[in-house]
Amino acid sequence: MIRFQQVSKAYRGGRQALQKVDFHLQQADMAFLTGHSGAGKSTLLKLICAIERPSDGKIFFNGHEITRIDNKQIPFLRRNIGIIFQDHKLLMDRSVYDNVAMPLRIELASENEIKRRVSAALDKVGLLDKARCLPMQLSGGEQQRVGIARAVVNKPRLLLADEPTGNLDAALSHQVMQLFEEFNRVGVCVLMATHDTSLLTTHNYRRFDLQQGHLREVARRGA
Numbered sequence: 001m002i003r004f005q006q007v008s009k010a011y012r013g014g015r016q017a018l019q020k021v022d023f024h025l026q027q028a029d030m031a032f033l034t035g036h037s038g039a040g041k042s043t044l045l046k047l048i049c050a051i052e053r054p055s056d057g058k059i060f061f062n063g064h065e066i067t068r069i070d071n072k073q074i075p076f077l078r079r080n081i082g083i084i085f086q087d088h089k090l091l092m093d094r095s096v097y098d099n100v101a102m103p104l105r106i107e108l109a110s111e112n113e114i115k116r117r118v119s120a121a122l123d124k125v126g127l128l129d130k131a132r133c134l135p136m137q138l139s140g141g142e143q144q145r146v147g148i149a150r151a152v153v154n155k156p157r158l159l160l161a162d163e164p165t166g167n168l169d170a171a172l173s174h175q176v177m178q179l180f181e182e183f184n185r186v187g188v189c190v191l192m193a194t195h196d197t198s199l200l201t202t203h204n205y206r207r208f209d210l211q212q213g214h215l216r217e218v219a220r221r222g223a
Ligand code: ADP
Pocket: 011, 012, 013, 015, 016, 017, 035, 036, 037, 038, 039, 040, 041, 042, 043, 044
């Protein structure tokens, strides 16, 4: 699904965010990405969806090298990737429905298709009855679930989450994890950057740890 080969990223001004990172994830994987603030987690996620480009090395997505795809191809790459942010980045002046519909509208899906898909996605996160609400009328946990519905509405093969539980209490964090597990069970690859030690101790998934741009896989408990 994803393969990094000796990937380095230096930002303008010389900040070395990633150094010779090697790893791969399979379609069936669910994995954590850990590391202190500034270790390079967001950078790694941004490279996968070509928000940033690596300075060196190669990145493959489903066997295709995406490192040097041209800008016109980026929307096609992103169709396969759902992204979830800590601050969910919802449009506050649009309804829950319109927020979730956004990726489908960008793809120019028909209104019928949009209606069917948005309903399915909202149903999955338990928010079908909130479709007409504005995000402001929802709790923090519900807003995050809207962000998740938006990320999965076009059935991506890969879900990237950047500190998705950063603003949630323990119970809501576990709810979000359960949703990710359900997507993973139906074949979605999930990569989740997190600081949340309670999730790490209760969920024994693959874990990649970044330290100042260097990545290593942490052995799973019991492995
Ligand atoms: P994390 O997500 O683990 O907190 P980041 O990937 O955001 O780490 O950052 C890794 C390093 O790259 C940090 O030193 C950060 O300051 C630097 N960095 C991140 N984004 C930029 C940018 N757009 N320009 C310059 N430096 C950046």
